[in-house]
Every structure is written in structure tokens, then in C-alpha cells.
Amino acid sequence: MSGQRVAQAPRENPGCAGAIWQLLKLPFMILRVIPHVGGILRGEAATDSGARARSTGEELTPADDRAVVAAALAALKSRDGGFDLAATTRGVVRAREVVDLARQTGDASAARQVMSDGLWRVFVLLLAERAAHGVRRQGTSAVLGAQVVAATGDRLAEQLRIRLACRGERCEVAGVVLRGQYGQQSWDEDWIIRRSAGATTPANGGVLSGRCPQCGAALRVEADGSCTYCRALVLAGGRDWVVWSIEEAPW
Amino acid sequence: MVIVKDVIGGILGLYVLAWVVALAFIVFLALVLVVSRGRSDAVRNVFRRAVAAGAPRGAVHGAGRAGSPADAATAVRDLKSVDPGFDLTAFLDNARIAVGAYAMAHSAQDDRLLRRITTPGYWQTPNGKALAAGMGEWQRYAGDRPGATNRGRMVLDISWRQPEVRTVALSDRELDRITVRLALVIAGAAGPGWRRTDEVTRFDWDFVRPAGQRTDPGAVLLPRTCASCGAPYRSDLDDACHYCHAVRPDTQAGWRLDGMYLVVGT
Numbered sequence: 001m002s003g004q005r006v007a008q009a010p011r012e013n014p015g016c017a018g019a020i021w022q023l024l025k026l027p028f029m030i031l032r033v034i035p036h037v038g039g040i041l042r043g044e045a046a047t048d049s050g051a052r053a054r055s056t057g058e059e060l061t062p063a064d065d066r067a068v069v070a071a072a073l074a075a076l077k078s079r080d081g082g083f084d085l086a087a088t089t090r091g092v093v094r095a096r097e098v099v100d101l102a103r104q105t106g107d108a109s110a111a112r113q114v115m116s117d118g119l120w121r122v123f124v125l126l127l128a129e130r131a132a133h134g135v136r137r138q139g140t141s142a143v144l145g146a147q148v149v150a151a152t153g154d155r156l157a158e159q160l161r162i163r164l165a166c167r168g169e170r171c172e173v174a175g176v177v178l179r180g181q182y183g184q185q186s187w188d189e190d191w192i193i194r195r196s197a198g199a200t201t202p203a204n205g206g207v208l209s210g211r212c213p214q215c216g217a218a219l220r221v222e223a224d225g226s227c228t229y230c231r232a233l234v235l236a237g238g239r240d241w242v243v244w245s246i247e248e249a250p251w
Numbered sequence: 252m253v254i255v256k257d258v259i260g261g262i263l264g265l266y267v268l269a270w271v272v273a274l275a276f277i278v279f280l281a282l283v284l285v286v287s288r289g290r291s292d293a294v295r296n297v298f299r300r301a302v303a304a305g306a307p308r309g310a311v312h313g314a315g316r317a318g319s320p321a322d323a324a325t326a327v328r329d330l331k332s333v334d335p336g337f338d339l340t341a342f343l344d345n346a347r348i349a350v351g352a353y354a355m356a357h358s359a360q361d362d363r364l365l366r367r368i369t370t371p372g373y374w375q376t377p378n379g380k381a382l383a384a385g386m387g388e389w390q391r392y393a394g395d396r397p398g399a400t401n402r403g404r405m406v407l408d409i410s411w412r413q414p415e416v417r418t419v420a421l422s423d424r425e426l427d428r429i430t431v432r433l434a435l436v437i438a439g440a441a442g443p444g445w446r447r448t449d450e451v452t453r454f455d456w457d458f459v460r461p462a463g464q465r466t467d468p469g470a471v472l473l474p475r476t477c478a479s480c481g482a483p484y485r486s487d488l489d490d491a492c493h494y495c496h497a498v499r500p501d502t503q504a505g506w507r508l509d510g511m512y513l514v515v516g517t
Contacts, residue, residue, distance in 0.1 A: 027266075030273035032388065039381030040280070042310055044287045045302035046513035047452040052288070057412065057451025058436055118344030122351030126409055129359055133405040156327060156339040178407060178440045179447060196340050237340035244340075247410060250438070250449065 054250040060190050061247070063149035063163065072151035076158060082201035088241065089146045091208025092162050092191050095243050096143060099123075103137045106130070113221045114207065116194070116242040117235050120225075134174045139182075141168025149190070157237075159194040159244065170251070180251055187251060194244035195237050206240040213240035303515040310377035312455045314516020326419030330427070336466035342458075342506065343414055346431050349456060349508045353382075354409045354437055360386055363490050367499070369508045370459065378511045404448065408438040417455060422462040429506070431456045432514065457510035464505050 033040075048057050063069075077083050095114040102111035108124040115123060143164045150161035166187055171180030193208070204211040210219050214232035222228055225235040235242050286298045303311050331337050349368055356362035362382075373379045414433040421427050432455050439448045476483050477492035477499070484492065484499060491498050 027269040027273035030276060031269060034276055036381065036384055036388075037276075038305075038307070038310075039378070039385070041283065041302050042306055042378075042381075042513050042515070043452070044283060045299045045515045046311070046454075047450050049288060049448070049450055053436075053449040053451040057434055058438075058449060061412075116344050117341075118347035118351075121348050122409055125351050125355055125364070126406065129355070129406050135405065135407065154324065156324070156331075172407060174405070174440075174445070176445055178405075178445055179438070194340055196338050236338065237344065238338050244344075245410065247412070248408075 058248075058250045060163070060188060060249050061150070061161070063147075064151075069148055069151050072153060073148065076151065076153055079153075080200045082203065084201070085148065087205065088160070088193070088208060089148075089162060091205070091241070092193060092243070093143045093146060093164065094210070095208055096164065096189070096191060099243070099246070100141075102127070106136075109223070112223065112225075112235075113210070113219050114243050115235065116237055116244050117225045117233075119243060119245065120235070135172055135178065136174070137170070137172050139169030139171055139180070141166045141170055144186075153197065156197050157194060158197055158199075159192060160241075162191045162193065164189045164191060188249065190245075190247040191243060192245040192247065193241040195239075195241045199237075199239055199241075202240060207234060208241055299515050306515075307377050309510070310513065311515050312512040314453070314514055320415065323416045323419060326421075327416060330419055330421060333421075334465050338466070339416070342429070343416075343431065345506055346414065346433075346456060346458060347411060349458075350411050350433065350435055351409055353511070354406070354435060356382060356386065358404065358406050358437055358439060362386055365508075367490065372509050373507075373511070376510050378513065404439050404441040405445070406437060406439045408436070410436045412436060412451075425462050426459040426509075427462050427464070428457055428459045428509070431458065453514035453516075455512040455514055456508060457512075458506040459509040460505040460507065466505065 047053075073085060077085075098114050099111045102108055102123075106127055108120070108127045111123060112120055144167050145165040147163050147165075148160055149163045150159075152159045166189055167184065169180075169182060169184060170187075171182055172178045199213075202211065202213040202216070204213075204216045206213040207219060211217070212219050212227040212230060212232065213234055214227060215230035217227065217229045219234070220228040221235065225233050227234050232239070234240065237244065283298075286294055289295065303313065327339055331339075349365075352362075352365040352368055356365045369379070374383055412434040414431055416429060417432045418430040419428070432453070434451055434453045437448075437450045437452075439450075440446065441448050477495060477497055479497040480492060480495040482492055482494040489499060
């Protein structure tokens with residue numbers, strides 16, 4: 001289909017004559033949509049929009065029972081003696097700073113060293129799309145507290161949902177404010193980190209501490225997700241925690 | 252002269268009829284919006300059930316469909332026993348790329364990445380055809396201008412919620428198939444005035460690879476430089492090298508998107 005784009009659509013007639021021509025064509029433009037009405041209805045039925053989307057789909061997942069979380073963390077620690085929750089949480093806060101900087105500057109490469117491969121690729125698409133429209137993120141914020149609100153693990157993968165209590169200013173503008181607002185606000189963000197069940201905490205701290213989990217060197221990641229020094233693919237989650245998902249309540 | 256008058260009258264009559272049908276269609280869509288986006292969940296659920304009942308085969312999944320999570324976990328372990336390099340975390344990470352690619356195609360009319368990571372069969376499914384038709388319509392009016400400005404909207408955020416493997420079928424019609432259910436969240440802004448928009452859509456995604464294929468744990472998902480001439484690609488959306496025009500491969504660890512179903516349920 002990209003090849004089809006080479007054929008440029010004819011430019012519309014300017015001025016009053018162009019407007020009249022558009023008006024004359026309007027019913028036929030509408031009629032062209034009728035064959036696609038089935039897809040429109042299915043999309044509408046499967047999609048929550050507006051306030052319903054914000055209230056049911058985008059809100060942060062409720063925290064698990066604290067006892068359940070504590071038991072899961074204890075099980076994790078028993079399997080991986082090097083696991084240090086405080087250090088992991090500090091690593092997530094550091095990762096947030098890295099990602100925030102990437103958002104502010106519009107340079108996705110800065111976030112490459114903490115995000116999982118897939119998350120980073122979507123992040124790249126998103127920043128490119130935002131840059132094309134001149135969307136800028138403004139404001140700075142700090143993390144006031146962090147709490148593990150969900151911990152899951154099975155024979156395939158382990159995952160922690162860490163809720164960060166943030167305070168500061170955040171808004172996105174492109175001529176007008178698109179979301180957020182100026183002034184100090186408080187909000188929560190969920191940062192989800194994940195690793196394969198077979199992974200254990202590297203002695204040097206690993207990805208979230210800025211170290212390659214394979215060779216221990218200061219982490220410098222190529223765009224393909226490999227360590228500059230040992231060429232190991234370090235951000236697939238197979239060796240160490242990686243930032244797997246970032247969830248924000250509507251703002 | 253009478254014939255000319257009749258012809259002109261006939262053309263005008265047909266034109267008026269086109270307006271009548273178009274306006275009736277607009278009214279119908281407005282009613283759908285009122286029913287679907289109104290406050291009453293009961294009314295919306297009736298609408299959902301009606302749409303699901305009338306949907307063509309292969310377009311919609313019910314919310315409760317598919318096997319149990321325990322069955323899926325067992326099946327993934329079975330897959331891992333025959334393919335030790337398979338890693339669920341890496342697989343789901345690849346699935347997320349498909350989500351981003353779909354969101355870009357759906358919201359920004361840019362399907363270059365989606366084309367690279369789908370099978371030809373994807374575009375023959377009802378939802379694949381609907382997406383292609385929608386993009387074709389926009390390109391008909393917008394021309395060679397991929398990007399959300401084509402429809403007066405911009406994408407602010409793309410994320411997913413609660414991805415889970417629903418079914419795993421090995422060697423099904425010579426394919427290994429994994430179905431992932433997730434909610435796609437797109438936050439954006441639409442003109443005029445850049446009003447905030449939010450969409451949360453639930454999907455089942457089918458990923459396939461040839462049966463018997465094994466995961467190469469060292470394979471890079473997406474090459475950043477051209478294997479033919481070594482030049483860097485400019486963007487993730489590039490289909491080919493800008494210098495030597497060699498086609499850019501996208502391995503996705505062997506898994507490709509083969510089908511997508513809207514999840515309609517109450």
C-alpha cells in the first residue's frame with residue numbers, strides 16, 4: 001500500500017468554486033462509507049470511548065492485597081537470593097528519569113537502555129508521530145514514593161507492578177494544551193518490570209542499575225538492543241528486569 | 252426539448268435521492284453513537300450483542316471465548332519443551348510491536364510497519380480488509396501524506412493493558428499459532444480545537460509461524476542497518492534501505508500477525 005501513496009491525490013480546487021464542488025460531492029462521499037458500515041459498527045461495539053474509556057480502561061489497575069504481594073515477593077527472594085527490592089525500586093525511579101528525559105527532548109535513543117525491545121519500538125513510533133505534530137512535553141516532576149502493588153510469578157516469567165507517587169508539573173502542548181495542566185499536581189504511575197522466570201539478579205545490579213547483566217560493563221546499548229561490549233541482547237527480558245510497560249491514569 | 256428536460260429532471264432527482272440516502276445514513280450513524288456511547292450500560296450491551304450476532308465469521312470474538320489461563324500456561328510450557336529458545340516475555344514484547352503498528356495504521360494512516368509484520372492472510376480477514384479499506388479511503392483524499400494530520404487528529408499515547416496468552420495451538424494446519432488478548436489504549440487529540448480523545452479497544456491477536464520452526468535467541472528483532480550495504484535505516488517505519496533499496500527484513504522472532512478479532516462482550 002505504501003507504493004500506492006506515490007500517486008499523489010489531486011489538489012482540491014481553491015476558493016468558493018472549490019467549496020461548492022465539495023458540497024456537490026458530499027453525498028457521494030458519504031455513500032462510499034456505506035459498504036464499510038459493518039466494520040464501523042463492530043469497531044464501535046468493541047471500543048470504549050471518551051469518559052467510558054477513561055473510567056474503565058485507562059485507570060490504574062487496583063492494587064493487590066498487601067499480604068498476597070508480600071508472599072509473592074518472599075517467593076521471589078527465595079528463588080533469587082540476590083533480589084533486593086529497594087535497589088530494584090531505585091532502579092525503576094532512575095529508569096523513569098531516563099524515559100522522562102527522552103520524552104522532554106524527543107530523543108527516543110536515551111530510553112533504549114531501560115525499555116524492553118517492544119516497548120522501545122512503540123516509543124520510537126510515538127515520539128516520531130508527536131514530533132511530526134510539534135507536540136512538546138513540558139514540566140518536571142519527582143517521585144515521592146514507590147510501592148509494589150502487584151507481584152506475579154510463574155514458571156515462565158516474573159513481573160512487578162511498582163506504583164510511583166509523583167509530584168510536579170506535566171502538560172503536553174502543541175500551540176494549545178493537549179493534556180495535563182500547568183501548576184503543581186500529584187499523580188500515580190504504574191511502572192511494570194518483567195523478566196523471564198529463569199533470570200536472576202546480576203551481582204552488579206543489572207539493567208536498572210545501568211550495568212550489562214551479561215558482562216557487567218557500564219550499560220551502553222546499541223539500537224538493536226545489544227550490549228556494545230559483549231553483544232548480548234540484554235533488553236528482551238531473558239536475562240534481567242526490563243521496563244515492560246508504563247501505565248498512567250488519564251491526565 | 253421535453254427529453255432534455257426529462258433527463259435533467261432525472262439527474263436532479265437522482266441527486267436529491269443521493270442526498271436523502273446520505274442524510275438517512277448520517278442519522279443512522281448518529282443513532283448508533285447515541286446508543287453506543289450513551290450512559291446506559293444496558294442499552295450498550297444490547298447493541299454489542301446485536302453487533303456480535305450479526306458479525307461475519309472471523310471478525311469478532313466473545314469476551315468469554317478461548318481456553319482457560321491454566322490451559323494456556325500448560326500449552327506454553329509444552330511449546331517451550333520442544334522449542335527451548337522460546338521465551339514468553341520476548342514473545343509478548345513482539346506482540347506489543349504489532350499493537351503499536353496497528354495503532355499507527357488505525358490512527359495515523361501509516362501502515363508501513365504493519366505490512367512488514369503481518370502475513371498475507373491477515374489482509375484477507377474481515378478486520379484486515381476493513382483496515383485496508385479505511386486506509387484506502389483516507390489515502391484517496393489525503394494522497395501521499397501518511398500521518399494523523401490526514402484526519403485532523405494526533406496520537407499522544409499508545410499503550411496496552413492486561414496482555415494474556417489465550418490459546419496455543421501447535422502444528423495447526425502446518426502452523427504454530429498463539430492467540431493473545433489485550434486492551435489497546437490510544438489517547439489522542441482531534442481537531443478543531445484539539446479536543447481530547449480516548450479509545451480502549453479489546454482485541455484477540457493471532458500470531459503464527461511455520462510448524463516446527465525454532466526460536467533463535469540471538470536473533471535481532473529489527474535490524475538497524477542494511478545487511479546489503481551497511482547504511483543505517485532512518486526510521487522504524489522504513490520498508491527498504493534508502494541507499495541500495497534492499498528490502499528490510501523484520502523477523503519478529505519468526506512470529507507474524509495473521510489475524511485480529513475485535514472482542515465484543517459485556
